[in-house]
Structure formats: structure tokens, C-alpha cells
Amino acid sequence: MARIELKNVQKFFGALQVIKDMNLTIDDGEFVVMLGQSGCGKTTTLRAIAGLETVSSGEILIDGTAVQDKKAADRDIAFVFQSFSLYPHMTVYENIAFPLRAVGMSNAERDKAVEDVAGVLRISNLLKRRPSALSGGDMQRVAIGRALVRRPKALLMDEPIGALDAKLREEMRAEIKRLHIARGSTSVYVTHDQIEAMSLADRIVIMHDGVLQQIGAPEDVYLRPANLFVAQFVGSPVMNVADVTLVGDGGDVTVTVGGTDGGFAFPDHVLGNARTGAVVSLGIRPEAVLLSHEKADGYMEVASTNIEPLGSHDIVDVRLGSQVLRARTESGFVAGEGQTVWVTLDPAQAHFFDPTSGMSLRGPN
Numbered sequence: 001m002a003r004i005e006l007k008n009v010q011k012f013f014g015a016l017q018v019i020k021d022m023n024l025t026i027d028d029g030e031f032v033v034m035l036g037q038s039g040c041g042k043t044t045t046l047r048a049i050a051g052l053e054t055v056s057s058g059e060i061l062i063d064g065t066a067v068q069d070k071k072a073a074d075r076d077i078a079f080v081f082q083s084f085s086l087y088p089h090m091t092v093y094e095n096i097a098f099p100l101r102a103v104g105m106s107n108a109e110r111d112k113a114v115e116d117v118a119g120v121l122r123i124s125n126l127l128k129r130r131p132s133a134l135s136g137g138d139m140q141r142v143a144i145g146r147a148l149v150r151r152p153k154a155l156l157m158d159e160p161i162g163a164l165d166a167k168l169r170e171e172m173r174a175e176i177k178r179l180h181i182a183r184g185s186t187s188v189y190v191t192h193d194q195i196e197a198m199s200l201a202d203r204i205v206i207m208h209d210g211v212l213q214q215i216g217a218p219e220d221v222y223l224r225p226a227n228l229f230v231a232q233f234v235g236s237p238v239m240n241v242a243d244v245t246l247v248g249d250g251g252d253v254t255v256t257v258g259g260t261d262g263g264f265a266f267p268d269h270v271l272g273n274a275r276t277g278a279v280v281s282l283g284i285r286p287e288a289v290l291l292s293h294e295k296a297d298g299y300m301e302v303a304s305t306n307i308e309p310l311g312s313h314d315i316v317d318v319r320l321g322s323q324v325l326r327a328r329t330e331s332g333f334v335a336g337e338g339q340t341v342w343v344t345l346d347p348a349q350a351h352f353f354d355p356t357s358g359m360s361l362r363g364p365n
């Protein structure tokens, strides 16, 4: 078990800076997921924590001790890679026991350590098999078992299930969560898959282009995105973003989308630090774009332009002036393209951003 801290960490590969002033504290026993697009610096950060990569400047602390100059072997951190390489000529037992060979355990102690970890991973019945006789999911269970058998201070996982098919990924996701609950080890998990991040993390670290964008619980990053990047990276379909004008002062403010005549009335307390008279970026998720079959107070008439039937629900595009907004509706709510519907926006689920910096204009609440 361990607390991991990164302080002002920078990493250059030649002239290319891939980690930009990273500050992060991972608490003892916490499950943190680093989420970001390919190339944003996730693997490099993880490798730096493990000691597989040096940092250019800054500090990495494990339980308060600076380790950035220590070798990987002296950090007691285990690493699971996406491309799990098991030793093909060894049995599952021998693969899991491999990290224990230098530890000087008795045979009985070693048997117990391997059986414990195999039990948690539900692969006790596979210990005599060779890797070639295992499914992809079981191979990855063995790779995780090998990482855990020494009871490391922390477990780092780099897209550990990215190579598996969708159904197996879902199963393994649940298992990794169960394993974390059973073992409680400090875990840092890297993925580009937001569903994986949302379902596993105590806290998500969102990265973009080497820069940490936001750290927060899954509901935090979803409900209170710090900037436009996070707002549009988390959530599917992506949050609608439209430049809007805000007119009015005190009480209700009119939010005009796509340059239409008139707009939607929002109580001014939802505006946060957004100022009336200005153009701001409105972010509104498809579930906060509300459609009606009938004309109603506060709704505007629109035509639906595209319908994506997704089984459990539909995504319907509607055009407001120059702006298309995507709405999430019940299946079959809009029968066909071109049908007239009425639309409104839920002010309680509206986000406002500075159109230049992209930073959230949320108030203190």
C-alpha cells in the first residue's frame, strides 16, 4: 500500500515535451484512472512512476520519499502491460511464481502466495496449464497475478484489457474492480476508454497533450467539467457546444442559439460567471436537450434532421438556426426525419465556457 505523489513533473524526449508540469497525489488504496487520447502522455507518466522512464525534472514521491532517482526494482511497484508477455514454456503456476524466485521463500510459502492470488483471480484450476491453452482473458488474469504475487506497494496497469474483445473487456472490467476491492492496493490504471474510466475509478485524471486537465470523481468530471476539452471528452454522444448570446439582466436571461429569433429563458443563477451581453460557449448534453410533440411554454419549433436509433434510446438531431443540437429521446419518439418537434434546454444541466480559453464559467456552486 502506498501514497504516490507527482510534483512539477516534466518529461522531454529530445525537444518534444510529453509531460507538462504534472502535479498529482494518489492516496493510499485509491484507484485512479488516467484517461486521454492516444499520444497524450499516459504511458510515459505511468512508466515514470514505475521507474521504467526517467523524468526531466520534478519529483515522484512514494509514501513521502523521493524516488525519481531510484531504479524500478527499488520502488516495489508492479506494472501490467497491454501486451502481456507470459513465458510460453512455463505453466501458469510458474509464470505467477516467477517474481518470487529472488525473494527467498520456502516452497510452502511460495505455493501459498501463488494459490492466494490465483484464488482471487479465479484461475486456481488453470495453474498446471501453459499459456497457449488459455483464453485472452485468462492470460491477462495470469499477467495480473504475476504483478500482484509479491504484494507490491502499488499496481500500475497500462491499458491492460485494451486488446480483448468487447464482451471480455466488460467482464474483466468488473473483475479488476472486484480485485481492487479485495486487495485494496493503490492502483493507477491507464485507458483511452471513458466507459472503463468511469466504471473503475475512484478518481479520474484527464490528460490532453501532456497537460492534466482535471482530476475528480467520475460524477465530478461528468457534471462539472473544468473546461471544454473535458466536457467533450467525457460522455457519449459528446456534449453539444454552441456559441450563444445572453441577453437580459436580472431574473431570466434569454439564451439565443444559432442566431434564431428569440431563445430560451434561463434563470440567471445558472449562468455562473458568464456575463450577459457576451457571446459564450454553451455546453448542453443530449439528455438535457428536451423534445416535445406539442408546442409548450419555453419550447421552440424545429425540424428533426437525423435520427440514430440505438435500441434503448434514439439520438435525434434538430436544427436551431445555424446550429444542430443532438437530443437523446425515447426510442421512436420522433417517427421520421423532417418531422416538426418542439425543443427546449434544461437550464439546470447547462454549462457555460469562455469561448477563447475554453475554461468553465461555473460559479462557486
Ligand SMILES: Nc1ncnc2c1ncn2[C@@H]1O[C@H](COP(=O)(O)OP(=O)(O)O)[C@@H](O)[C@H]1O
Residues within 6 Å of the ligand: 013, 016, 018, 036, 037, 038, 039, 040, 041, 042, 043, 044, 045
Ligand atoms: N521513447 C520515446 N522516445 C520519443 N518519443 C516518445 C517515446 N515514448 C513516447 N514518446 C512520445 O511521447 C508522446 C506520449 O506518448 P505516450 O506516453 O506513449 O502516450 P499515450 O500512452 O497517452 O498514448 C507521444 O507523442 C509519443 O510519440
Ligand SMILES: [Mg+2]
Residues within 6 Å of the ligand: 039, 042, 043, 044
Ligand atoms: Mg499508452
